[in-house]
Amino acid sequence: MSGFQDARTLPRDTVLNPDLAIVGGGPAGISLALALAESGQNILLLESGGRTFEADVQKLYEGSQTGVPYIALDGGRLRYLGGSTNHWGGWTRPLDRIDFESRKGMSYFGWPFARNAIEPYFARAQSLIEAGPWVYDEADKTMSDNGPLLRLGPGGVYTSWFQFSKTRDNNLPTHFGDRYQADLTKAARITPLLNANVTAIRLSPDAGRVTQLDVATLSGNRLTVKPRYTVLAAGAIETARLMLASHDVMTAGVGNGNDLVGRFFADHPIPRNVATMVVFDGAMSPFYFNNVTLPEGAVMRAVLSPRPEFMRAHGVAGSLTTVENEAKLDPFATAAVVTTAQALGVDASRAKAYSLGCGMEMAPDPDRRLTLGTERDALGMPRLNLHMTISDDDFVLFRQTLTELGRQLLAAKSGMLHISYNRRDEWLAAMDWGNHHLGTTRMHNDPKQGVVDANSRVHGIGNLYVAGSSIFPTYGSSNPTLNLVALTLRLADHLKKVMA
Amino acid sequence: MTRRGLLAGLVAVLAMAGGAAWKFRLFAKQYPPTPYDDLLGQITDREPAIVFGQAARKSLPGAAQLAAGLRRDRRSLAERAAAEPGEAQIAEVAGWVVPQSVAFYAALAAQA
Numbered sequence: 009m010s011g012f013q014d015a016r017t018l019p020r021d022t023v024l025n026p027d028l029a030i031v032g033g034g035p036a037g038i039s040l041a042l043a044l045a046e047s048g049q050n051i052l053l054l055e056s057g058g059r060t061f062e063a064d065v066q067k068l069y070e071g072s073q074t075g076v077p078y079i080a081l082d083g084g085r086l087r088y089l090g091g092s093t094n095h096w097g098g099w100t101r102p103l104d105r106i107d108f109e110s111r112k113g114m115s116y117f118g119w120p121f122a123r124n125a126i127e128p129y130f131a132r133a134q135s136l137i138e139a140g141p142w143v144y145d146e147a148d149k150t151m152s153d154n155g156p157l158l159r160l161g162p163g164g165v166y167t168s169w170f171q172f173s174k175t176r177d178n179n180l181p182t183h184f185g186d187r188y189q190a191d192l193t194k195a196a197r198i199t200p201l202l203n204a205n206v207t208a209i210r211l212s213p214d215a216g217r218v219t220q221l222d223v224a225t226l227s228g229n230r231l232t233v234k235p236r237y238t239v240l241a242a243g244a245i246e247t248a249r250l251m252l253a254s255h256d257v258m259t260a261g262v263g264n265g266n267d268l269v270g271r272f273f274a275d276h277p278i279p280r281n282v283a284t285m286v287v288f289d290g291a292m293s294p295f296y297f298n299n300v301t302l303p304e305g306a307v308m309r310a311v312l313s314p315r316p317e318f319m320r321a322h323g324v325a326g327s328l329t330t331v332e333n334e335a336k337l338d339p340f341a342t343a344a345v346v347t348t349a350q351a352l353g354v355d356a357s358r359a360k361a362y363s364l365g366c367g368m369e370m371a372p373d374p375d376r377r378l379t380l381g382t383e384r385d386a387l388g389m390p391r392l393n394l395h396m397t398i399s400d401d402d403f404v405l406f407r408q409t410l411t412e413l414g415r416q417l418l419a420a421k422s423g424m425l426h427i428s429y430n431r432r433d434e435w436l437a438a439m440d441w442g443n444h445h446l447g448t449t450r451m452h453n454d455p456k457q458g459v460v461d462a463n464s465r466v467h468g469i470g471n472l473y474v475a476g477s478s479i480f481p482t483y484g485s486s487n488p489t490l491n492l493v494a495l496t497l498r499l500a501d502h503l504k505k506v507m508a
Numbered sequence: 509m510t511r512r513g514l515l516a517g518l519v520a521v522l523a524m525a526g527g528a529a530w531k532f533r534l535f536a537k538q539y540p541p542t543p544y545d546d547l548l549g550q551i552t553d554r555e556p557a558i559v560f561g562q563a564a565r566k567s568l569p570g571a572a573q574l575a576a577g578l579r580r581d582r583r584s585l586a587e588r589a590a591a592e593p594g595e596a597q598i599a600e601v602a603g604w605v606v607p608q609s610v611a612f613y614a615a616l617a618a619q620a
Contacts, residue, residue: 343556414605
């Protein structure tokens, strides 16, 4: 069996015996399947949805929430082939080296390996997400034709660079489902199975191996999959849900012997209008507030980020600060600018103000978690409750980075900064989210501190792996897609060895 | 005297008057003398400093104490404002990140 199949049309109680079952047809699942297409293994790619959005399928995502207001669980993701790449913004940047470090005084930070473990996979990941040539922070050297960098005095904030997936001309970022459908069809050993919802992971009596996956369709069909190996790639929310809901052998859920599955959920908070930056001479290069395409095809945008040394010294988490729109100054703000510029001996008669946005890294929090609720969906699966938190420290630490940016503008006599929010309620009122679901099956060498090991294998279960951003133990401020694809390609190499 | 000569003379007189007005700040707002004029005189434009200083003064000591502190530092406002960001001597006034001395001088202007 190869080529796309529809689980609704297979005979009831069909038993499938692939070498590898991949649960989820988003960027991780599709990247993994394609990376293993020539491995000689038969791969079953199970996708809950079809090729396009369907409301009944999307409703399977519904859940409840407590804690800090957050996007509805069926609102920030898409349940059909291609997953959440069907609505992503295409922002892309590799995690920084410091994102992998454990840091003094910062609980739960750090990965079980350094960035160089995934660096060999970045080029292929960059190609899969179609973000053009690898430029990123080398852009400092190549963007001079497009204007100067913002002048900052020495210090903890610098101009760093994002690239974009295929947002050229009128193109949207790469939708993995549309883009790789033909490749999946062509691959002789890959069977994408649409409308196939995995409702349970069955373990051997000793809980050491996955023996079976139960599959159901919304039309009432039932199938069984008996894979040699299984990779859960259903996103950080759904992967945790499936593990928690599969509790016939491990009573707390698959891989949840240490009560970690579903904990450490995270996203990137993106509060709006976090600051106003005044540039005394009014000049701001276009790459700070618009995407700029380099001749060789990379689409670039500059952001302002904390340097690793600053992050280490001050215990600051990652962030990216974006220049958004030109802003107006009220009389008090004008008085602040005139007074400061005159004291600095700078002509501010042509000054312009710009509002700033940001993406923040949250500190890992075990209490920010997904648990099973009492309600069930149309397939009988328990719905999730998300308890969302954000600590005051997250705001305080990001504020330190903004203050440092303000200090550096003054030191360079190039501008100054107004920070918009001080109180928690002000931050929360301005809050938006990146819809980057992270961290619910975090990676750690110690089973007491992580759900998967450094090879993405679920601790204690020999043939069960997780792919995707749920394994991120620390999140960084880079958007996750490039990084989760690189990690998935690394997993593919591991699977080639263990499955051979 | 020709008309051209008369006109040139008039222009010269007006220019001199303008120069004098600028030099002696004849049309600038005049403030009553204060015990802090040695410090306040360093502020180029006192009106915006007073507006900004209304916020700055909230978290700072009274004028006499502020002035004493500013006089202890022998540097001028311009010297301090230029140096302080590099020395991490900054203040936040109603969300604005400014050199510490700018906050002090503005607060003094608002109180004087």
